[in-house]
Structure formats: C-alpha cells, structure tokens
Amino acid sequence: MGEYCLHHSQEVAEVAERTGTGDPLQSIALLWGTNPRTGRSPLTLDAIVEAAINVAAEIGIDKLSMRKIADRVGVGVMSLYQRVPGKGELIDLMVDHVNGCAYDTDEPPDAASGWRSAMEEIAARNWQLFLQHPWVLGIDTSRPPLGPGTTAKYDLELTPLIGIGLSDVETDQVLALILEHVKAAARVSLGVAETAEATGNDDHDWWATAGPLLAALIDEKQFPNASRIGAASGAQYDSAVDGELQFQFGLRMILDGVEQLIASK
Template sequence: MSSKDSATTTSGSGDIRRSLDLLWGTGERATRGPKPALTLDRIVEAAIELADREGIAAVSMRRLSTELGTGTMSLYRYVPGKAELLDLMLDKVQGEAVPEGEAVPGTWRGCVEGMARGHAALYRAHPWLLKVNHGRTVLGPSAMRSFEVVIAPLRTMGLSDPELLSVILTVQNWVTGHIRMEVDTVEATQETGMSDEEFWGSQQPFLERAMLSGDFPQMASLSEDTFSYEYDHFEFGLRRLVDGFAALVEERAASGDGGGRTSACEDE
C-alpha cells in the first residue's frame, strides 16, 4: 500500500496546494485521454458515504475504487491520495451546516444557537468527524462560507474580531465535546453488544451497597431522576452558554467598550 493510500485522519496532512487547487477549482484539468467516467464530486460523495457507514478508517483509495467499480489508479487522475481526499470530504460536509440559500438568524443569539445546533447535526450525521484531527483546517469554499454567514450577526455583540472568533470556537468546542459523549455511548453499545440499561444495571448492586455505606452522602442524596435519559443536557448547556455571552455583551455595552464594532443594545 502506498503512502497515498494510508489511513491518515489528519486534515491538511497532504499536498496543501493540490487540496486547495481541487477545492477552489484552480488546478489544471486533463485535456487528453478518454472521457472521464467519474467526477471529483462523485468520488468525494462516495468517500463520505463509506465513512458514514464504516468509519473514516475504512476509507482508502483501494476500497473507494471498489465502491465505485473502477481501478484504483484511475482515482489518482482526480485526487492525489487520501490525505487530499480527506480535505475535500471535510469541506463538502461543512457545507451541510450552512445550506445554500438558508437564512441565518439576524440576531447574535439566534446565530449562536443556529451554529450550535447545526454543528451538532453535522457530527451526528457524520460521526467519523470526531476521529479526524482538525488542528490544521484547509479552508475551502464551504468552510469560508460558514464563517462568512455568521460574522454579520455576531458583530452585533459589540466584541472585537478576535473575540468573535473565540465565540465561534467556544460554541464549536462545546458542541464537539457533547456530541463526542453521545457517539461514544452508541459505539460502546455496538462494540460490546450491551445496552446502556444493561451496563448500568450490572453495576446497581455495587452502587446500592456503596450508597448505604455512608461513605458517599452527597451521591446518596441525589434524586432518582438525576441520571434520567430524558433530561436534555444539550439544551441546558446551550442556554447557559448563550447566557454567558449575553453577560459579556451587556458588560461591554454598559462600559462603552465595543471593540470598535456596533453595540449589541439593539439585539437585547
């Protein structure tokens, strides 16, 4: 297996210029040879479908050629290898978080909530994203557009531009952590064949003895519904996150320090 067919899961780990050429459509296109039987979009879509079904580790140029019913070497006419393919996959799915033509809420509150729910939906639809190292993101059209559409509403917060970026990162990182817990729970069930109810039920006799021992009075005092699956921890956390941003917005508005941007008073 060549290095091009390696199981890399780090964005931006391939030929950055080639990834950017493919993302932005600036690369040279072949003008000779037989008419291509595939398209770059179809290859990327097939890779995403495979990753959705079997995880990102299952995606290789060899496996993808089998999925598409073509020779492995023919794929290299479109994309150099898996590292660059991964960059294209990431930008492609990023477009789902901000669908073309869909209005973004004009208030910063609506924008933050929309970002959080959109990011959560993206990771739930494509759990393999949690296995990818996003430390170095190659910025393609979808990634750029996702930033473009939220900047205007977020600027009504009256914060500096670095702070606006921090708002975006805070929301994304919080959502990623929450969804990771969801996905890990699902994967644990699939890998062990044991449901959550069975897993915690097997520990119940030991936990009951621990609670009766008197060594854990605070844990023993918790209500029976403390760990209920019905409680919406995502919405609770999102509300508190927005409330925290609102406190900063009000503080800046009261002090008159708006970071050089429009005051958020009109958004309150």
C-alpha cells in the first residue's frame, strides 16, 4: 500500500477539517485517476499525499497547510496547486488512502466462525486505524471521500453482514453504528494519552491523588449513585475512564442488539 501507511504520534484534534468540502468533480477525478492534473514539476500526487499524511501525523490535522506540505517536499506552494486544486481535495485523498491501508489484503475478515466474530475483527482493525492515524479523528467524514480506498473498505466490511437476515439499510446502519462507536472510544483512549503527556503524569497517578480526595468530599447520602458507582468504576479503571474497556463493552452491546434484531425477524 506504500510507505506512507506508517504512522507517528500526534494530538487528537477536535474536528478541524471535513471531507467533501472540495470540488466533487475534481476530487473524484483525483481519487480515481480519471483526469490527473499535470504540471512542470516531477512531483507526483502520491508524494504529495505521503507528505501530507506525515505532516498531519507530526503536527496535527488542525495545523496542516499547503505551505507546510510544500516545504516538506521541497517545492513552492504553487507546484502543489498544479497537482491538487486545494486543501479540501487533498483531505479527501489523505483519508481515502488511509482507508485503503486498513486491511493488508482484499480478503474480507474470516466469517467462518460467524458474522459476529468477523465484525469484532473489523472493529479491532478500525480501532488500530485510529490509534495509528489519530489525526483522522480530527476530520468529519459525514461526506465520505468517494475514492477506491474508502469504497473497497466499505464493501469489505459489509461482507460479513450479507445474508444474515438484515435489510440493505439495516446492514448499512449496523456497520455505521459499529464504526462510530469505535471512533468515539478511540477518541477517549487517545485523549487520556494526550492529557498524560500534557501534564507529565498518567491517569493512574492522577487518580491515586484525586480519587481518595473526591471520595472524602462526596456525601454518600446526597449522591448515593455517584458515590457507589463512581467508586466501583474508579477501582476497576484505576482512573476516571477506560477507553479500551468502553470500546469492548459497547461493541458487545451493539452486537447483542444486532443478534436480537435478527432473531426478531
């Protein structure tokens, strides 16, 4: 899939960019290579996308600019615009490429043990995608990049849900629900890591100080639910939150619900 499937750590930004903001005709032409833009520079579109992904990984999607990408590849910013009309189209290319790198092969996850185990594998792959490319969490993809990487990923991830009793719309909704859950849990997990880096102490150290103090201040009679459940959760997490546990628990609840939906038909 190319060298720029590699990753670097970087901050998880709030939504700073959106796919689908560029000219859709130009974006689709670039994604599918139907009308490639050419210029005097030997710089390739792949090299630009690679540089953009590396810069976003290092400084965050919110700080990404065409000038910084141009500096990375050693050309003037106008040379970039000869290949890519704008940042909106480039964001589409970046996300589509990462989506295309999500799976090592074009084979769907093994559904031999049933659709549920296959969807667990798909969820795990997407969990790893966000951990490897946290800058993607700073991009709203409600208008997905309509390129070959995103299309192949979507088609592959739908495969285990075909023929299990869901309608086409239900199939799409189940996959979307799983992927959005993974995205939310990944944001929690990576947010914890960012806070630890910013403060110089991890959540376990913070909770070791804050937990007992909070327990002493909260009146069990005034806040019976918060005191009991908060204490139990804090003891389990050794922190206030646990993104990975949230990921696993929520996924199990979603898949349980899908099983009930299928059984009800």
